[in-house]
Amino acid sequence: MSLEKRFTEHFSKIKGYEEAIALLYWDLRTGAPKKGVELRSETIGTLSAEVFSLSTSDEFGELLSSLEAETANLDPFICRSVEEARKEYNLSKKVPPEEYKKFVVLKSKAESVWETAKENSDFPLFLPYLEDLVSATKKMVDYWGEKNGSVYNTLLDQYEPGMTTEILDSVFGKLRERIVPLVQKIAASPNKPETAFLYEHFPKQAQRDFSREMLAQLGYDFNAGRLDETVHPFMISINRQDIRVTTKYDESDFRTAVFGTIHEGGHAMYEQNLGNALAGLPIETGASMGMHESQSLFCENFIGRSEYFWQENFDLLKQYAPDQFKNVQLLDYVRAINESKPSLIRIEADELSYALHIMVRYELEKGLFNGELQVSDLPQLWNDKYEEYLGIRPTNDAEGVLQDVHWAGASFGYFPSYALGYMYAAQFKQAMLKDVPNYDELLVKRNIQPVRDWLTTNIHHYGAFKKPMDILKDVTGEGLNPDYLANYLEEKYTKIYQLKE
Template structure:
């Protein structure tokens, strides 16, 4: 279809959607600054800025003009072909418009303001390991998210389904549960085999002195080598690592460093670089439109986990990278063999902090949060009872009990950011990443050798072609089937983990 056949209504729709995207990018920049460089006393004013901006963005997203244009484009969308760029952009715009027009501007502004203030309360509560500082903020957010979900949910859906649909379109809680049940069973079985093994990784290696300035230098070099473009991005520190896509040519990575723990900074950077490379791989010409946006948070997470775990924690990666790390930290790694280091970074043992958990037990962290979120929204769990219930379930699932609230229910920023329905996407991302990496291995037979030689371009190009360039052409589960030929399943992930840990732990 030539551009001469594109109706004026489509061009005007594109203008409006790009204006909305620019407003969103302003909010992203303010949010990034709040978590990195904003002075503490600026919190109240930042909340007011973000609330006003959210209201303006919502107003732009729900303008009657856009609704009229989408009505005009209905026939054109049907004639363009369901998988065409034009149809995908129109269909997604209609979905977003229908969702946005259901939400009152007052609710959007109140939510944004409460989130900004809640995040500041969360930072203070986490620093003091005191949930009571954050409790009222969480109660307000739960109230507002229930109101939002009540407005958005369709017939036959739960409140949780309505929120999950924002992050993983088309997915329902019962479908997630159907994947999580066999995943939990497989994880517990592997965990028991590891506990029964006589192999004991020397994890004290990772707790030696690793000066943070060198961690930053090393992590930035690693991110650049796998393909993150620092001409279009940067790396900073924060309380909770994240990636923020500001707009074309501007993608911000953040991480946190601990001088006496190597894994946190390095693998945090690889993880966020994976997110950033997805954003940098999107079609700039489709900015603000569905074909220039990521599919879902689960697919987004698959990209970060693929680079962090399937590449960054692999033996081939360290065959190439370990001499560089050893050279940067001779005082800590002198005499430490590659085998010892590789085994240490892949140590499996239940731990308190999700973002520092090993590949295997990480899944149990997500399942716990998934269950608690559903109960909070359904009114089956009160905010005041979260610490006690969290600790009880944590002990049941992982066999260890958090020593304080910072190790427990305050460790994640998500609830303070209003991101309820978000957590399942992390475990879904693990499943997606396993299937994608297996497909890449099938199509790039020498992939392990390339990684061992420090050559990551072919894998990056494969991801660009098969995932990034497709934008929102398919929903997540459909994309997995198109790319891999198979339905989403927990089996490839469990097979990959079984093979890896079987080699390390000798079973």
């Protein structure tokens, strides 16, 4: 058997296991009976261990080395896949198994302690675990080897290949300089949208049907996926022809389901449009976490929150909730769904203030790993930064530093990807206008296909064959540039809040 064939067969086996694991997880979230959960978790553990052992076997390591010796003759997709597989292989193999196991146990313990700590707003309870997590993560980086000159850059690179604090400091700085004044102007504006009608009772079944309409408009293929309900919405790839979306229905705020579905629909659009050449390979996935987020945010904000998109769709929405919207004008509706109000909780933030939440976390993470601050400093610094950037101050740690689970899972370096997604999306939108100048008109006509085709050709199609920074460069002709997002936000919110220029 040829080396390439051995490689693809190996991954087709791994993909099979991953399909099973993904479905076991999806089922757990969408309706598995609660008594079966314990055994289910063990089963997920059994299969995950199998994937781990397939991905790190000595035999596989030798196969990778043989392939690396012939890169010149390899199919380019295989070649890039070997590179990715090697990266994963090294991450797993360089850590002694007993250290790795200790790290997994620590994370699992810390997550359950974090739950209690958040419930009781008790940071001191979580503190020693967070300290251990930071030092254990530093130790992991010792094993892996530092990348791009610092421990924290090594972590950033795992989620967003090529991303560094040098880049982030610069783009976040510029962005903050333009967002903070905007947030302040909005707070001072007398022209606030009327939003009471948003919170009227909207029955779940009708929300579900309307959400399906939204997915259909995005071009979501229901023959290669399905929509279900979960506590936290997500998109999951079961197999390449089975890309599922979940959403949450809040009967006193239909926006949760509608914009949540459009957001996850954006992730699904990415996965449903990956090129056939990637089939079965490890690069058959999004280019990075930030690139994936750019697609969901593109759909949610640049399509879903656009006034043009609602020009016809508002009438459609009225068919699903006639009483709720009967006295509401289109413009008032658009203003309401674009309301911006600083909040303490990241996952409830609007698109204007979202990046500020990320910056708080980024600066604290960076400080922790560069040794500039201690875990015990976090609550105070957190609250100060919220006051500085968003103009509001948490009254306790549950709504402050303890709000997110990420640190309990040692996902340091992950948060920035969310903000990158916003910036990528705005930059793509600008580039798209050159090829699709009638963008707004297409949204009015609810003809998203040319928009989707553009995204597919330029982004989705490549999967992880190209790296995120290369995609950005190839598509927009420049590197990461926060001005596009800032311009978009200024223009949009000036209009919504009738701000003076």
